[in-house]
Amino acid sequence: MNTALILASIAAVQHDILSHESEIESLDRAIGDGDHFINVRRGCEVLVALSPSLQDAPPSIALQKIGLKLLGTIGGASGPLISSFFLAMGKSFEGIDEPDRRQFATAFAAGVEAIKSRGKADVGEKTMLDVLIPASRLLSRMTDEGAGLPELCAQMHEEAQRNMLATKDMIATKGRAYFLGERALGHIDPGCKTCEVAIGAVCKTVLQEVTV
Known part of the structure; x- marks a missing residue:
């Protein structure tokens, strides 16, 4: 996971987030603040604009600059959470110019833990962590087992989809949806949908950029 791959991933995330605009907006109108997609889109836009200046930076510096940029860009509660994810990943990569899969799994876990700590949330509370924590655990386990990249990527996305859909049956205990109580049942958490995408x-x- 070098800087070039990080920047290519940012561009891909922006493309796919925009492709799911109506779905994410609809989910947020149902149980969120109604500004989730606007904030995510803004964050993607500034990162794509920032990307040319990061091309020659090592992954650690690139990720920390991404985190700081998002902190001043994304509004609402999600800004500090997403920012902390990238800052923690960047810190984990310090001194490593070409992180391998194990190092990436460790950094991803550190980023998820930073969100968990800052948001004081965990699995089962109908937040983005219902996708991120299981995905991180699966990534660490499959990396330790030496899984091939195609299998790893396929299972990661399947795990994200499965846990995203599972939030339909949860009552939120964090965020705006918390105030809806049982009325939030039957609705997917918009943050989880964004993370799945x-x-x-x-x-x-x-899979496109790395030689298997």
Whole structure:
């Protein structure tokens, strides 16, 4: 996961997020603040604009600059959470110019843990962590097992989809949906949908860019 692959993944995430605009907006109108997609789209736009200046930076510096940029760009509660994810990943990559899969899995886990710590949330609370925590655990396990890249990417996206859909049956205990109580039942968490789309985009990019 070098800087070139990070930047290619950002472009892919922006493309796929825009492709799911109506779905994500609809989910957020149902149980969110109604500005989730606007904030995510803004974040993607500034990162794509920032990308040319990051091309020669090592992954650690690139990710930390991404995190700081998002902190001042994405509004609402999600800004500090997503920013902390990239900052923690960047810190994990310090001194590593070409992180391998194990190092990437460790950095991803650190990023997810940063969101968990900052948001004071966990699995089962109808937040983005319902996708991110299981995805991180699967990535670490399959990396330790030496799984091939195609299998790893396929299972990562399947895990993200499965856990995203599972939020339909959850009552939120965090965020705006918390105030809806049982009325949030039957609705997918919009943050989980965004994470599922992003994971799918990154997996697709990795398979295209990396020699298996």
